[in-house]
Every structure is written in structure tokens, then in C-alpha cells.
Amino acid sequence: MTPAFLSIRGLRQTYGSFVAVDDVSLEIPEGEFLTFLGPSGSGKSTTLYALAGFNEPTSGDILLKGASILATPSHRRNIGMVFQRYTLFPHLNVRENVAFPLRVRGQAEPEIAARVSQMLALVQLEAFADRMPGNLSGGQQQRVALARALAYDPPVLLMDEPLSALDKKLREEIQIEIRRIHRETGVTILYVTHDQEEALRLSDRIAVFNRGRIEQVGSGRDLYHNPATRFVAGFIGDSNFLDTAEVAVSGDRGRVVFPDGTAMADLPVHRSAPGGGATAAQVMVRPQSLRLAATGLPVRVLDVTFLGDTSTVQFRTDWGQEIWMRAGAEEIAGLSPGASAQLGWAPGESHLFL
Amino acid sequence: MLLTYRHLGGLGVALWAVTILVCLFLLVPIVFIAALSFGSSQWLVFPPPSWTLRWYRELAADPRWLEAALTSAKVGLLSAALAVLLGLMASFALVRGRFRGRGLLKALFLTPMVLPVIVFAVAIYALFLRVGLNGTLVGFVLAHTVLAFPFAVIPIVNSLEGFDKSIEDAAVLCGASPLQAKLKITLPAIRIGLFSAAVFAFLISWDEVVVAIFMASPDLQTLPVRIWGALRQDLSPVIAAASTILVAFTLLVMAAAALLRRRISR
Numbered sequence: 001m002t003p004a005f006l007s008i009r010g011l012r013q014t015y016g017s018f019v020a021v022d023d024v025s026l027e028i029p030e031g032e033f034l035t036f037l038g039p040s041g042s043g044k045s046t047t048l049y050a051l052a053g054f055n056e057p058t059s060g061d062i063l064l065k066g067a068s069i070l071a072t073p074s075h076r077r078n079i080g081m082v083f084q085r086y087t088l089f090p091h092l093n094v095r096e097n098v099a100f101p102l103r104v105r106g107q108a109e110p111e112i113a114a115r116v117s118q119m120l121a122l123v124q125l126e127a128f129a130d131r132m133p134g135n136l137s138g139g140q141q142q143r144v145a146l147a148r149a150l151a152y153d154p155p156v157l158l159m160d161e162p163l164s165a166l167d168k169k170l171r172e173e174i175q176i177e178i179r180r181i182h183r184e185t186g187v188t189i190l191y192v193t194h195d196q197e198e199a200l201r202l203s204d205r206i207a208v209f210n211r212g213r214i215e216q217v218g219s220g221r222d223l224y225h226n227p228a229t230r231f232v233a234g235f236i237g238d239s240n241f242l243d244t245a246e247v248a249v250s251g252d253r254g255r256v257v258f259p260d261g262t263a264m265a266d267l268p269v270h271r272s273a274p275g276g277g278a279t280a281a282q283v284m285v286r287p288q289s290l291r292l293a294a295t296g297l298p299v300r301v302l303d304v305t306f307l308g309d310t311s312t313v314q315f316r317t318d319w320g321q322e323i324w325m326r327a328g329a330e331e332i333a334g335l336s337p338g339a340s341a342q343l344g345w346a347p348g349e350s351h352l353f354l
Numbered sequence: 355m356l357l358t359y360r361h362l363g364g365l366g367v368a369l370w371a372v373t374i375l376v377c378l379f380l381l382v383p384i385v386f387i388a389a390l391s392f393g394s395s396q397w398l399v400f401p402p403p404s405w406t407l408r409w410y411r412e413l414a415a416d417p418r419w420l421e422a423a424l425t426s427a428k429v430g431l432l433s434a435a436l437a438v439l440l441g442l443m444a445s446f447a448l449v450r451g452r453f454r455g456r457g458l459l460k461a462l463f464l465t466p467m468v469l470p471v472i473v474f475a476v477a478i479y480a481l482f483l484r485v486g487l488n489g490t491l492v493g494f495v496l497a498h499t500v501l502a503f504p505f506a507v508i509p510i511v512n513s514l515e516g517f518d519k520s521i522e523d524a525a526v527l528c529g530a531s532p533l534q535a536k537l538k539i540t541l542p543a544i545r546i547g548l549f550s551a552a553v554f555a556f557l558i559s560w561d562e563v564v565v566a567i568f569m570a571s572p573d574l575q576t577l578p579v580r581i582w583g584a585l586r587q588d589l590s591p592v593i594a595a596a597s598t599i600l601v602a603f604t605l606l607v608m609a610a611a612a613l614l615r616r617r618i619s620r
Contacts, residue, residue, distance in 0.1 A: 052523075052527060054523060073531075074523075074526045074527055075526045075527070075528075075529050075530055075531050075532070075534075075535075076529075077527075078529070079527060080527070081524065081527045083520045083523070083524060084520075085518055085520045086518075087518065087520045087521045087523070087524035088521075089521060089524075089525065089539050089542075089543070090521070090543050091542040091543055091545075100525070100528055100530075100538075101528035101529050104528060104529045104530045104534060104538075105529055145524070148524075148528065149527075149528075152528070152529065
């Protein structure tokens with residue numbers, strides 16, 4: 001097999017009996033924006049740090065352009081990184097921060113000056129060149145950090161939750177800027193976050209991490225419409241999980257009977273063994289796939305919440321599970337707490353997890 | 355807060371009184387010495403019958419005093435440099451190291467601060483007697499380095515704990531070797547801690563007398579040792595003049611340090 005631009009092969013990282021990263025493999029083409037998405041402790045940062053060279057994998061390999069980088073110390077890997085915490089050098093101004101990687105590479109002064117202004121223009125901070133890091137906002141600091149990490153033209157840029165300390169509005173602003181910079185530079189970016197919206201907004205592909213393993217890799221659309229596992233279904237987008245009483249599978253379609261006796265056929269089947277957690281079969285359906293129907297799953301209305309463009313309705317099934325629906329105001333006009341209703345949905349929009 | 359100054363009432367007045375008394379207790383002897391050093395009485399009469407600079411002239415005329423001051427400065431600077439260097443390395447181990455007995459090691463590093471000075475003085479005297487370091491500059495500096503060491507470790511450990519290791523990691527990924535990253539990024543970032551360590555260490559050595567008496571020889575005396583020696587021979591106002599200069603220099607170092615620290619941390 002011809003190796004991809006960057007490939008991670010069978011990466012494993014254990015600390016005593018704790019397995020932080022468990023057999024992670026990825027093939028990453030040049031120029032891709034790939035996000036590691038997962039809850040904290042799922043192994044996404046540990047994988048990133050193995051790329052940076054800050055921890056030595058227990059086993060497995062990382063190849064850049066076909067050659068292993070594991071034997072190369074961090075400072076010779078030529079990899080760029082933006083950290084979760086602010087890491088500008090506190091005693092150097094913005095210009096000198098961006099110039100630092102060029103100075104340690106022994107470049108000539110005129111080259112350095114030109115490259116620094118080019119980088120500051122890229123992150124639109126030319127006017128701040130003489131500021132000290134302490135006099136910059138959090139967002140500005142991370143943009144300088146980005147300029148510094150890109151100054152030496154690294155083949156790969158690692159970003160470890162760089163926006164998690166910023167407020168929501170600023171975060172969205174810088175996300176747009178990161179997308180633009182990715183477009184303009186074409187650098188391969190590996191981005192770590194636990195924020196699914198951020199992942200969906202930025203990435204070409206997303207690798208969903210859970211308990212040290214990758215549950216699924218794919219575009220945001222793939223993960224949303226065709227989640228491979230219960231975990232991915234629950235982590236990307238909003239979801240309802242319904243218990244089942246009986247399941248019959250033929251091919252890739254299944255027929256289920258819910259605990260209250262309601263039957264439903266033609267559900268797409270997913271066999272998710274690893275990291276699933278629950279063992280009983282469940283049906284996943286998105287809140288916006290639910291419709292009020294003449295005949296369907298009998299439920300009772302618990303609560304109706306008006307949210308402007310849409311409203312959400314909380315229901316309870318006869319067997320006591322809560323389920324919620326998102327719909328336009330006119331569709332749910334007649335509903336009030338305590339009322340009975342029937343819920344239906346297109347079988348193809350739900351997923352049966354065995 | 356239940357116990358605020360406002361609600362103390364009469365106790366507040368008492369608190370003021372105690373504070374003023376403590377300050378007086380600390381300051382009056384120094385003021386007295388300074389006043390006596392300018393007094394004309396040979397017998398240290400207070401208040402002085404008239405004022406003179408005679409004792410300062412005598413002080414300047416006696417080369418042994420100048421020599422003692424130079425020795426003090428030499429020992430102080432060398433001890434401070436050594437204490438900061440060792441303290442820096444120890445601090446990296448204490449802050450970054452993950453090994454058994456780290457807390458114990460830290461406690462050990464701080465023992466010179468709490469160990470009775472006379473015990474330490476006798477111990478190091480006995481040791482140096484065997485290796486022939488008594489009365490040498492090297493011995494003097496080593497002994498004072500031990501005393502100054504904890505005062506160097508404390509500010510360096512504090513500033514290193516306040517320094518985010520990710521910043522050093524960032525420098526390494528930028529292409530700096532781990533040593534380069536420490537020299538070019540970490541040390542400048544914790545320079546206030548290093549500076550405080552150097553000032554503390556110097557001052558510890560500068561006015562130290564107990565260990566110094568054990569380390570000294572007739573040819574190698576620091577200023578406090580010289581004052582102590584002179585005091586035992588005869589009670590002359592020259593000693594008051596020497597003491598005043600010692601205090602004045604200490605104040606000068608502290609004031610300069612405070613000013614410099616403000617400029618560095620700007």
C-alpha cells in the first residue's frame with residue numbers, strides 16, 4: 001500500500017494498566033483538515049501529543065511522507081502546534097514571537113523580517129507587531145500563536161483545543177479565520193476538540209474518539225446521517241434512543257417491537273460491538289425526524305418549549321422513556337402538557353443499533 | 355470577615371500601639387547606632403555632645419575595614435551566584451520532576467533555614483577541618499552557599515510553578531532544543547524569581563556572622579566578623595560607623611532591587 005501523506009498506524013499508548021490510546025490508525029492526505037472529536041480522556045490529545053513527540057507511543061508508528069518520525073526529537077520534527085493554553089513567549093513582543101522559530105533556524109534577518117510581516121498579515125495582526133503578549137486579548141494571542149506555528153512552513157499543523165478558553169462569539173469568529181488560513185496555506189491540519197459544532201464547522205473529516213479508540217472517521221454529513229456506532233449517534237447531533245422488546249433482522253434491515261407493543265419495520269441496522277456500552281438493541285431517531293402521526297408510537301406530552309424558530313416538545317412513552325421532538329410552531333400548535341399523541345417517523349431516518 | 359479592622363473598636367487602638375512599639379523596637383537601635391557614629395564622644399555618650407565625621411575618617415584610614423568590606427562583597431556575590439545556579443537546577447527537579455521523595459527532598463533543601471545556625475557552623479567547621487577548607491575563600495563561599503540556598507530555591511520554585519510548561523513545549527516545537535528553550539524562553543520568563551533569589555542570597559551572606567566567625571582567619575574576615583572582632587577589643591565609635599555603613603549598604607541593595615524588579619516586570 002502506498003502510504004498517505006501522514007499515516008498513523010496501530011498507535012497504542014498505555015500508562016500502567018490504563019490504555020489511553022488503543023490501536024488508532026489513520027491515513028491523512030496532504031492538505032486535509034482532520035478533527036479528532038471526543039469527550040475528555042478519549043485519547044484524542046494523547047494521539048496529537050504523540051505526533052508532536054511529547055510522549056512516546058507504547059507501540060505503533062507514525063509516518064510522514066512514508067518515513068517514520070518517531071525517532072526524531074520534537075524540535076527536529078518541523079511540526080507546528082497551537083496549544084490549548086496561551087503559549088506566547090511572555091518576554092518577547094508579537095514580532096519576536098513569530099520570528100523565534102526562524103531565528104533558531106538561523107535564517108537571515110531580511111528573510112525573517114519579510115516572513116514575519118507575511119505571517120502577521122495572514123492573521124491580520126500587522127498593527128500589533130510591537131505589542132507584548134500580556135497586552136493582547138485571548139483571541140489575538142491565539143492568532144499570534146497560529147502565525148508563529150505557520151512561520152516555518154510546517155508540513156503539519158497540530159491544534160489542541162486552541163479556542164476552548166474563548167467565549168462563543170469570538171470562537172466562531174476565529175473558526176472562520178482558521179478555515180480561511182487553511183484555504184490560503186493548504187497546510188494539513190489536525191485539530192482536537194470536544195465541541196461537535198466546532199468539528200462540523202471546520203473539518204473535511206472528523207475522527208470520533210471514544211475510550212482510546214476511533215469509533216468512526218468520515219465527513220460531518222457521514223457521521224450525522226450514517227453513524228456507525230451508538231456513541232457516534234449520540235455524540236454528533238441531537239438524538240433519542242428508544243428501548244426495544246423484540247428485534248428481527250433480515251439483511252441490513254430490522255423490524256422491532258417496542259415495549260408497549262408498537263411495531264416498526266424497515267429500520268437500517270448497525271452492528272456496533274466496540275465501545276457501545278449498553279447491550280440491548282436500541283432505536284435512534286433525531287428530534288427533527290419525529291412527526292405527529294395518526295397511528296404511531298403512543299406518547300404523552302410532558303412539556304412544550306417555545307424557542308423562536310422552532311419549538312421542542314418533551315414526551316414520555318408508555319414504558320416511561322423520555323423522548324423529544326423539534327418542530328415548527330404550527331405543527332405542534334394543539335399540544336399541551338398532559339395531552340396524548342402519536343409519534344411517527346420515516347424508518348430510513350432512524351437507526352437500529354444491535 | 356467577622357474580624358474586620360472597623361469592628362475592633364478599642365482593640366483597634368491597642369493594635370496600633372503594639373504595631374508602633376514593635377516598629378520602634380526594631381528601628382530605634384539602628385537609629386541610635388547611626389546617631390552615635392556621628393557623635394564626638396569616644397565613650398558613645400547619648401545624646402552626643404557634638405557632631406563629627408572623625409570616626410568615618412578613622413574607618414577609612416584603616417585598610418583592614420576596607421579589606422573586610424571587599425571580602426564581604428566577594429563572598430556574598432560568589433555565594434549568591436552559586437546558590438542561584440544550584441537553586442535553579444534544584445527547582446527544575448522539584449517542580450518538573452516526578453519521582454518518589456520529592457517532598458522530602460524539598461524539605462531537605464530548606465533545612466539550612468531552620469537548622470540552628472550554630473549547629474550548622476560547628477558541623478561545617480568540623481568537616482572543613484578535615485578537608486582543609488577553613489579560613490579559605492572557597493570554604494567561606496561554600497558555607498554561605500548552603501545557608502543562602504533555601505532562600506534561592508523558594509523564589510525560583512515559586513516562579514517556575516507559575517510558568518506554564520506548555521510555553522517551553524511551544525519553543526521546542528518551534529525548533530529550539532530542550533536546552534535552548536530553557537535558556538532563551540524559560541529563564542527570561544522567570545527572571546524576576548532569579549533576580550529575587552540572587553538578592554536574597556547575597557543579603558543572607560552579607561550580614562551573616564555566626565558561620566562567618568568559624569570560617570574566618572586573620573587574613574580573611576567579612577565585615578560582620580571584623581565588627582565582632584573590633585567590638586571585643588575596644589568599644590570604639592568606629593564600630594558604630596562600620597555598622598552604619600553595613601546597614602546603609604543593605605538598604606541600598608534592597609531599594610535598588612525593588613526598583614529593578616519593577617522595571618523588569620513592567
